[in-house]
Structures are given as C-alpha cells and as structure tokens.
Amino acid sequence: MAIPTKTLKDAACEAVDRSGDEIVAFAEDVFRHPELGFKETRTASRVENVLRELAVPYRSGLALTGVKGVADTGRPGPGVALMGELDSVIVPEHPLADSETGAAHACGHPMQLAAMLGAGMGLVRSGVLGDLAGRLILFAVPAEEYVEVEYRLDLVRHGKIEFLSGKSELVRLGELADVDVAMLVHSTADPADRLAAIHASSNGLVAKQVRFAGRAAHAGGAPWNGINALNAAHVALAAIHAQRETFRDEDSVRVHPILTKGGSLVNVVPDDVRLETYARGKTAEAIRDASAKVDRAIRAGAVAVGCRVRIQTVPGYLPLRNDPSLGALFKANMLQFIAAGDFVEGGHFGASTDMGDVSHLLPALHPMIGGARGALHGADYAVADPIHSYLHSAKALAMSVVDLLAEDAREARRIVAGFRPKMSAADYLAYLRALSVVEDFDGASVGRGEGSSVR
Numbered sequence: 001m002a003i004p005t006k007t008l009k010d011a012a013c014e015a016v017d018r019s020g021d022e023i024v025a026f027a028e029d030v031f032r033h034p035e036l037g038f039k040e041t042r043t044a045s046r047v048e049n050v051l052r053e054l055a056v057p058y059r060s061g062l063a064l065t066g067v068k069g070v071a072d073t074g075r076p077g078p079g080v081a082l083m084g085e086l087d088s089v090i091v092p093e094h095p096l097a098d099s100e101t102g103a104a105h106a107c108g109h110p111m112q113l114a115a116m117l118g119a120g121m122g123l124v125r126s127g128v129l130g131d132l133a134g135r136l137i138l139f140a141v142p143a144e145e146y147v148e149v150e151y152r153l154d155l156v157r158h159g160k161i162e163f164l165s166g167k168s169e170l171v172r173l174g175e176l177a178d179v180d181v182a183m184l185v186h187s188t189a190d191p192a193d194r195l196a197a198i199h200a201s202s203n204g205l206v207a208k209q210v211r212f213a214g215r216a217a218h219a220g221g222a223p224w225n226g227i228n229a230l231n232a233a234h235v236a237l238a239a240i241h242a243q244r245e246t247f248r249d250e251d252s253v254r255v256h257p258i259l260t261k262g263g264s265l266v267n268v269v270p271d272d273v274r275l276e277t278y279a280r281g282k283t284a285e286a287i288r289d290a291s292a293k294v295d296r297a298i299r300a301g302a303v304a305v306g307c308r309v310r311i312q313t314v315p316g317y318l319p320l321r322n323d324p325s326l327g328a329l330f331k332a333n334m335l336q337f338i339a340a341g342d343f344v345e346g347g348h349f350g351a352s353t354d355m356g357d358v359s360h361l362l363p364a365l366h367p368m369i370g371g372a373r374g375a376l377h378g379a380d381y382a383v384a385d386p387i388h389s390y391l392h393s394a395k396a397l398a399m400s401v402v403d404l405l406a407e408d409a410r411e412a413r414r415i416v417a418g419f420r421p422k423m424s425a426a427d428y429l430a431y432l433r434a435l436s437v438v439e440d441f442d443g444a445s446v447g448r449g450e451g452s453s454v455r
Contacts, residue, residue: 015124020391051120063141068138071136075134081176082183084117085145087109088109089145107381111187111383117394119394123401172429184366185368187372196344204282234301259273291313315433320364326415336396363416
C-alpha cells in the first residue's frame with residue numbers, strides 16, 4: 001500500500017529541520033568565500049563534500065566547475081533537477097567581498113545552494129526516495145552571473161568553453177539530457193516580492209564586447225596627430241542614450257554599458273578603449289531591435305572620430321518562462337510556511353537568468369524567496385531571515401519533489417507530457433551560435449565611400 005504523500009512530505013521536512021544547523025552553516029561558509037563564474041573550485045568542493053556524506057553519486061568538473069549528483073529511487077521515472085548556482089558578482093564594497101577579486105555573494109547564490117542541498121538532505125536522510133519513482137538530480141551549476149566577459153571570451157579562445165553562461169555550456173555538453181523538470185529558488189530583497197514570488201517572465205539579453213581602436217599621440221604636445229578612441233566611445237554612449245525613447249515600455253528594454261578601459265596614460269591620446277554592454281528585452285524581437293540600435297550607435301562614434309571599432313556580440317540569456325503547473329505545486333508547498341498574502345504571482349522581472357534558457361527546453365521554475373535585506377548586487381545585501389531563506393525554501397523544494405515523483409511520478413509525467421518546448425536542444429545551440437557575430441568597422445572609411453567588414 002502506497003504511503004500517503006503528506007506522510008512523505010512530513011518526513012522530508014523533519015529531516016530538513018534535523019539538518020538545519022548544517023544547512024545554515026554551509027550557506028554562511030559559502031557567503032564568506034565568494035568565487036566568480038567558471039572559477040568556483042572551492043564552492044564546488046563544498047558541494048561535493050555534502051554529496052559524499054549523503055552517499056549520492058556525483059560527477060564534477062562539468063562546464064569547468066559544475067557538480068551533478070544523481071540519487072536514483074530504484075524505480076523508472078523522470079529526472080527532477082534541483083539547481084543551485086555556484087558563482088558570485090563583483091561588489092568590492094560588500095563587507096564579505098574577496099579582498100583580491102572584489103567578488104561578493106550579493107545575489108544570494110549561497111541561499112540557492114543551501115536550499116538545493118537542504119532539500120536533498122531532507123529527501124535522502126528521511127528515506128522517502130524509496131517511495132518515489134525516477135531520479136533526484138542535485139545540480140550545482142557554474143557561471144550564471146554574466147560578468148568578466150573578456151575573461152570568458154579568453155576561455156572560448158582557448159577551447160575551454162563555447163558559451164559564456166554555465167547552463168548553456170551544460171546543454172552543449174549534454175548534461176541536461178537526463179533532466180525532465182528543473183527548479184531552483186532565488187533570493188530577493190524587493191519588498192514587492194514579499195516572502196515569495198513567481199514572476200510570469202524575465203528579460204533575456206545579448207552581450208557586447210566593444211573595442212575602439214584609434215591612434216596614440218602626445219596628448220599635450222601634438223594631440224592633432226592622434227585619433228581619440230575615448231572620444232569615439234563618448235559619442236557612442238551618447239548615441240545609445242539617444243535611443244532610449246525609441247524603446248517601447250511593454251518591451252522592458254534595458255541597455256547599460258560600462259567602459260572597462262579608457263586609455264593607457266593621461267598624457268597619451270587614447271588609442272585602445274573598451275566597452276561592455278547588455279541589450280536586454282522581454283522578447284527575442286525586442287532584444288534584436290535594441291541590439292541593432294546599439295550597434296548603430298557604436299558605429300556612429302567611430303564615424304564621428306574616424307577610428308576603427310570591433311563589435312563582438314555574444315549570446316546571453318533567453319527570457320524566462322516559468323511553468324505554471326510547477327508554480328502551482330511550489331506555491332501550495334510554500335504556503336505551509338507563509339501566509340497567502342505574502343506570496344506574489346505575476347508580473348515581469350527586468351533582470352535576466354540562464355534559467356530562461358532551460359525554461360525553453362523543459363518545464364522549469366525560478367521562484368523568488370524573501371528573507372534578505374539591502375539591494376541585490378549591492379554592498380548592503382544580506383540574508384536577514386535564514387530560517388525562511390534556507391529552511392523554508394529547502395522544505396518547499398523537497399515537498400515539490402515528493403509531489404512530482406510520488407505515485408509512480410504521476411504528476412511529473414503529466415507536466416512533462418503537457419509541456420511544449422520552444423526549441424530542441426539542437427535548435428537552441430544553433431540559435432546561440434547564430435547570435436555570435438564579430439563586426440570590424442572602419443569609421444574613417446565612411447567619408448571615403450567604403451564600408452565595413454563582417455565576419
């Protein structure tokens with residue numbers, strides 16, 4: 001006779017509670033040791049330690065630093081992946097920032113890892129996996145934050161990766177081929193999100209690495225002999241700003257460039273100036289439109305000053321599409337710990353995540369969990385309520401896994417059967433590769449009636 005689902009959930013939650021101190025300590029340790037994308041070796045090792053202790057078989061070094069543990073129930077069925085992201089952002093002013101790299105966990109990824117592993121502790125230590133069907137996949141994934149673009153492009157040049165985000169690389173490597181359903185939780189400090197939120201969608205993006213090439217000269221003695229690449233960048237930035245009124249409100253477009261190199265010496269006319277930017281949008285069409293306008297503005301800077309510019313466009317993320325059936329499951333379980341009025345549904349999220357890419361391939365869920373304070377990606381970000389951030393999240397995930405894989409995985413099979421992917425994995429990889437474009441444009445050639453070259 002099958003054990004009631006509620007009994008299995010209660011057992012998993014009790015095991016999470018018994019592991020509570022361990023879960024919180026793990027998260028706090030990761031917070032104190034932030035690492036940037038594709039460099040998360042220490043954090044990955046900490047995940048491996050937990051999986052070994054749980055006797056969950058795992059493989060590591062996936063997409064350089066990813067760790068994938070698979071707990072088989074012994075019965076055939078779908079693979080349900082709980083994901084946690086290993087990497088941090090760069091916020092040197094954060095009190096827990098790395099003194100050398102400026103890396104800081106100001107986006108709450110330790111909370112994701114703690115919830116993922118906490119759910120795994122609950123499901124494994126309670127013994128409930130033996131009453132489920134399918135596989136529980138505990139997947140620590142690298143490089144969600146789209147930072148250090150130049151460093152990652154160097155990894156591409158050396159053949160270590162092809163794509164600049166962790167989940168895209170994992171798709172390329174076939175590591176999501178055995179995943180039928182994927183979930184992760186993400187921290188939020190936005191009061192509008194209350195204690196939990198599931199947004200209907202998020203922005204996608206493409207990224208650009210731009211290099212203006214001018215001619216060096218003595219900045220005081222003979223600046224007229226130079227071609228000022230910094231001035232070209234200034235014109236390009238102004239031209240980008242001039243595009244903002246052309247972006248429709250409903251497309252949620254965000255373009256936010258930074259200069260990563262403004263020259264070499266103050267008394268030398270800048271001849272090597274570099275810029276990075278994203279072009280974000282709610283739809284693929286909006287992203288393409290914003291990207292084309294940004295390219296046009298960059299070329300305008302090169303034409304104005306008469307310098308050369310290289311625009312390298314690389315794929316970023318697809319817009320997120322949260323699966324409504326998974327959302328309903330997660331909400332019902334999270335409401336065991338919070339009031340209904342503290343759960344928010346709907347709306348659009350202006351940031352981006354490579355979980356959006358996953359959501360185009362298979363049923364996926366990316367809820368936001370409160371319990372933090374300060375600003376995401378800010379120096380004041382911190383977890384204020386570890387019980388809610390870590391333990392309630394772990395329990396809600398564990399309970400959702402039970403819902404999915406109980407009764408011969410009936411609910412997971414139903415969701416997978418009803419899901420219509422936007423593209424296959426092969427089509428997805430082809431789409432990303434088509435987005436990778438390098439354009440070399442000579443602004444001085446425009447006056448001579450010549451064009452630019454694209455390769």
